[in-house]
Amino acid sequence: MRNLFSRTVQTTIVFLVVGGIMALALGGYFSSSSNIFTSSLITVQAWFSSRFVALQDSLTAPRDITSLRQRNSELESEVAELQAQVIQLQQEVGETQILAALVDFSRANPENQYKAAAVIGRDPSPFLQYVIINRGSNDGILRGMPVVTDQGLAGRVDAVIADAARVQLITDPAANVNIRLQNAEEEASLVGSVTGDLTLELIPQDTNLERGDLVLTSGLGGGYPPDLIVGQVVGWRDFDLFKEATVQPVVDFNRLKIVLIIVNFKPVDIAPLEPAP
Amino acid sequence: MRNLIAVPVIILAVILQSAVMSSIKLLSGYADLPLVMLAAWALQDEVDTAWHWAIATGALVGFVSGISVTVPLVSYVIVVALAQVFQRRVWQAPLLAMFSVTFLGTIVLYAISLMVLQLSGIPLPITEVLGSLVLPGILLNLILAIPVYAVMRDLARWVYPLPEVE
Numbered sequence: 001m002r003n004l005f006s007r008t009v010q011t012t013i014v015f016l017v018v019g020g021i022m023a024l025a026l027g028g029y030f031s032s033s034s035n036i037f038t039s040s041l042i043t044v045q046a047w048f049s050s051r052f053v054a055l056q057d058s059l060t061a062p063r064d065i066t067s068l069r070q071r072n073s074e075l076e077s078e079v080a081e082l083q084a085q086v087i088q089l090q091q092e093v094g095e096t097q098i099l100a101a102l103v104d105f106s107r108a109n110p111e112n113q114y115k116a117a118a119v120i121g122r123d124p125s126p127f128l129q130y131v132i133i134n135r136g137s138n139d140g141i142l143r144g145m146p147v148v149t150d151q152g153l154a155g156r157v158d159a160v161i162a163d164a165a166r167v168q169l170i171t172d173p174a175a176n177v178n179i180r181l182q183n184a185e186e187e188a189s190l191v192g193s194v195t196g197d198l199t200l201e202l203i204p205q206d207t208n209l210e211r212g213d214l215v216l217t218s219g220l221g222g223g224y225p226p227d228l229i230v231g232q233v234v235g236w237r238d239f240d241l242f243k244e245a246t247v248q249p250v251v252d253f254n255r256l257k258i259v260l261i262i263v264n265f266k267p268v269d270i271a272p273l274e275p276a277p
Numbered sequence: 278m279r280n281l282i283a284v285p286v287i288i289l290a291v292i293l294q295s296a297v298m299s300s301i302k303l304l305s306g307y308a309d310l311p312l313v314m315l316a317a318w319a320l321q322d323e324v325d326t327a328w329h330w331a332i333a334t335g336a337l338v339g340f341v342s343g344i345s346v347t348v349p350l351v352s353y354v355i356v357v358a359l360a361q362v363f364q365r366r367v368w369q370a371p372l373l374a375m376f377s378v379t380f381l382g383t384i385v386l387y388a389i390s391l392m393v394l395q396l397s398g399i400p401l402p403i404t405e406v407l408g409s410l411v412l413p414g415i416l417l418n419l420i421l422a423i424p425v426y427a428v429m430r431d432l433a434r435w436v437y438p439l440p441e442v443e
Contacts, residue, residue, distance in 0.1 A: 120295075121295035121296045123343055124294045124298075124342045124349075126306050130343040132341070195409050196305065
């Protein structure tokens with residue numbers, strides 16, 4: 001009986017103590033001591049955690065870096081390869097567009113026979129406007145043959161070796177092309193310059209010039225076939241006897257890549273017929 | 278046998294001039310790589326074949342260019358002569374000599390070109406040529422002078438190695 005009483009009292013005391021502690025804890029009386037306890041626990045746990053993560057990193061990181069580096073180099077080489085492919089494809093697209101334009105031009109002018117050639121160089125002297133092409137006498141190219149692009153007249157063959165030729169552009173200071181103005185129905189002489197500008201000389205004073213007048217080869221002199229487009233009149237100056245006009249060429253001579261040589265045109269050399277000065 | 282190095286170097290210089298340098302324009306002028314290369318080669322102490330290089334380069338440029346072969350031939354020989362004079366007089370400042378030879382050599386080349394073209398009956402307005410062609414050409418040649426001099430100096434040391442001192 002006594003044991004039962006004492007056990008009941010003990011249980012009651014324990015409950016009271018626990019309940020009291022809980023009541024005190026819920027009432028916030030243990031907050032400072034519980035904070036110290038939990039913070040020390042957290043500190044210990046953080047210390048263990050950080051050491052464990054460091055250990056884990058030291059064990060696993062080298063393998064990851066090696067594999068990542070390998071993967072990175074693989075991807076870099078793949079990117080470089082793809083970039084090279086893109087550049088190559090862009091070049092091919094550009095060349096295809098040029099060739100398609102040249103094919104259109106040759107279809108539009110079926111009376112001529114053409115041979116395509118790539119521009120592989122320019123004259124080493126800045127005083128002259130010549131280009132070097134990769135077709136020569138082995139391909140049937142002869143001196144004097146006219147050279148065109150899909151836009152219009154570019155020049156004529158000046159010198160030929162077996163597998164290459166030098167083309168004098170119409171912008172060369174020594175070049176002289178006999179032309180006619182389509183609207184004005186007048187003929188004149190087109191000359192180049194060291195800066196690549198084209199000038200129409202010897203235009204009769206009574207000629208009615210307009211901006212945008214089309215300039216075509218006249219075929220006079222036998223140097224070029226007639227009716228090849230050369231450019232457009234962009235301005236002119238009046239002199240006492242003649243007018244002088246500036247011509248914007250239709251061909252972009254700075255971006256000349258592929259040209260067509262008219263191989264069935266035989267130039268006529270009229271030099272022996274010209275009177276001696 | 279070591280003089281045969283001239284063959285690939287001169288051919289490479291003329292190819293680069295025709296394919297690359299002539300496309301890098303400032304106004305209408307561009308650099309003359311064979312001229313700068315010759316000037317740099319002739320200024321090297323060990324080199325004694327600069328005259329041969331000048332004639333070979335002049336002949337090759339004359340073959341490729343539409344201009345008379347005498348223009349590059351005479352101009353490049355004069356460039357080598359200038360280089361020899363400057364090498365003796367300002368040997369302590371090779372870069373100064375390089376700039377001087379490049380500057381004067383370019384002027385000589387352009388003057389001879391202008392003269393020959395005028396004699397051929399090609400009208401060339403002097404002011405236009407000076408502004409859009411000669412001055413940009415000189416500037417580009419001077420810019421090109423430093424890297425070309427470094428390359429040719431290394432080439433000269435490789436072709437003519439200094440004797441080892443025991």
